Amino acid sequence: MSIVARNLSALMEERGTNPFELAKRAGVNQTAIYDIMKGKSQNPRVDTLHKIAVEGLGVPLSALVSEPSDIELNRQLVEVFGLLPEIDRARILTMARALLPN
Numbered sequence: 001m002s003i004v005a006r007n008l009s010a011l012m013e014e015r016g017t018n019p020f021e022l023a024k025r026a027g028v029n030q031t032a033i034y035d036i037m038k039g040k041s042q043n044p045r046v047d048t049l050h051k052i053a054v055e056g057l058g059v060p061l062s063a064l065v066s067e068p069s070d071i072e073l074n075r076q077l078v079e080v081f082g083l084l085p086e087i088d089r090a091r092i093l094t095m096a097r098a099l100l101p102n
Helices: 003-015 019-026 030-038 046-057 068-083 086-099
Strands: none
Touching: 003 030, 003 046, 003 068, 019 030, 019 046, 030 046
C-alpha cells in the first residue's frame, strides 16, 4: 500500500467519512478515491490530491504524501509554536532560519 493510500485511509477513518462523502466534498470522482486506495492509481495528479486533502479532508496536501511520523512531528510543532507568546515565536523563527543552509 502506498503512503498516499495509507494516509488517505487513516484520515478518512479519523474523520469518520467514506469515499463517497469525501469525493462529494472534494469535487472529484468517487472512482479516483477508490483507485488511490486500491493502488490502481499509482501516480494520482497533484491537483486531485490537493482537492482530496484540502477540500475533502481539511488537511494540507502534505498530510497525504508525507510519512506519518513527519505529519505527527509537524502537528506537534505547530501546536507548541501556537502556544508560545508572540515574542518567543519570533525568536524561535529567527533561530530556525539561522539553522538553514545558506
